Amino acid sequence: MPYIAVGEVKPGSKIIQDVVTPLGGTLFPKGKVLLPRDMEILQAFLIQQVEIEGSESEAKASEPAKSGNKAATAKTGSLINESTLYRNSVLHDEYEKMIALIKNCYRSAAAAPLPILELRNQLEILISHLKEYHVLKFAPRTLNEQDYNYHNAVLSALTSYKIAQWCGYPQKDWLQAAFAGLLHDIGNVKVDPSLLLKPESLTNEEKEEVRRHTTYGYQLLRNVTAINEGVRLAALQHHEKVDGSGYPLRMEGSQIHVYAKIVAVADIFHAMTLERAYKKAQSPYLVLEQILTESFGKLDPVIVQTFIQKSTELYNGTRIRLSDGRHGEIIFTDRTHPTRPMVQVEGTIVNLATERELYIDEIIA
The missing domain is CATH 3.90.105.10 (Molybdopterin biosynthesis moea protein, domain 2)
Structure with a gap:
């Protein structure tokens, strides 16, 4: 040859x-x-x-x-049509059912037992369509800013499941990691909603009240059957840091349950990439870079590295929009710079690893 x-x-x-x-x-x-x-x-x-x-x-x-x-x-057709087609999927149908279910759970959690078997059944159905889910590509059909907590819960569940897979944890942990993502912020039902949506900086007293959602969550899940202790601990520990600087108990390293470490990464990613009442959504690629640079001593480094490497494994030809508004497509990803691939834009090859002022703002298709 x-x-x-x-x-x-x-x-x-x-x-x-x-x-x-x-x-x-x-x-x-x-x-x-x-x-x-x-x-x-x-x-x-x-x-x-x-x-x-x-x-x-x-x-x-x-x-x-x-x-x-x-x-x-x-592919040169309408980008809006492509985006619409992408969002007309069974995954989106089941995702919306999960949103409606978790919303009802939040509203009744303080007064009634969680319908854990119903949650499990819908979560399993949703996960059965996980092949359609890509962490950097998926976007809800509609996103009401007041529904941020519900979207963060369901997206954290999907992403936590993927991270548990990617990190090589036993299969028995995958669904439980998803449950941990789904229920990690359930304690917010006992926090004053005005604090969760407040656009201004919180006072020290208000910050302390918001931070109590971790202990509230553990208390709500303490007697729930069909979930394991790791799911309960994820609600309690997902704001702990491996250097002991987190809350509520200032735990370190191995003291933090692995589900909590997984959920911490998923939660931060989706908190920064979802539109909120007081905060604009950020580019998923920039968020990955922030997680990497700000995670030293805070987040589990193996989980962070695995998440970034796996989530940026996109095929060459993936269409994107750059931060300057131009459209192009990924032509090569150097694994030493996973968030900064080479892209072809208007017949020119742009190396994002060297042109640092540019970044991928959105994946189109």
Whole structure:
């Protein structure tokens, strides 16, 4: 099978060996059919030659390339239509049922037992569609600012389940980690709602009252069956920090339950990327960077690193909008800079690892 100089490679050629960058990252995987734009990418990475199928196989490979071009042409349609299609999914249907259920639970939690079996059944149905869920892509169809706590609960449940998977914890822990995410802020039902929605800075007394949601949550869950002690401890400990600077008990490292460490990461991510009554939603990529830089000594480093690496594993061609409003697509992600991939914008390759003033504001499709 011949190596061909990049300058002689034609669109439609099929790669039969991974194309590797000088730094060791995989630029194109074995089996990829090269499109016209890929020629520029190869040259940008200073790739000298690639191994492709022979001329007979190359001719066959050009057919899927044509269909790929049609798909690419179709993508030039309305971004609004794409976003609408993405949000018309079974996952969104089940997500909205979970939102309605957890809302009812919050409203009655202070006076009635939690319908834990109903919650479990709906959570299991929701998780059965988890293949449609991507942490950086998923957005609710509608987001009422007053419903922030409910969305944070359900999104933290989904993300905690994924983190438990990604970190290699036993399967028996995955659903319980999701329960921990779902119920971690249940103690807020006993906190004055005006404090939770207050746009101004809280007084010291008000901060103390809000912080009591952790102990309130543990008390509410203490006698609930069908959840394990880790779920209860996540409600109590999700604001603890590994250096002992958190609350309510200033626990350190191994004293904090692993579910609480998982939920802490999920909760912070969604708290920063959801629209709130007094705070605009932030770019998920910027939030990941903030979590990384601000987590030293605060959050579990293995969980943080795993979360960032796994959540940014997007396929090349993923369409994005940059912070300056331009649209483009991801063409390569260097795993040493997972939040700052190379993107192609208006025919130009932009390396976000070096152009630090830019960042990905939103994933379009």
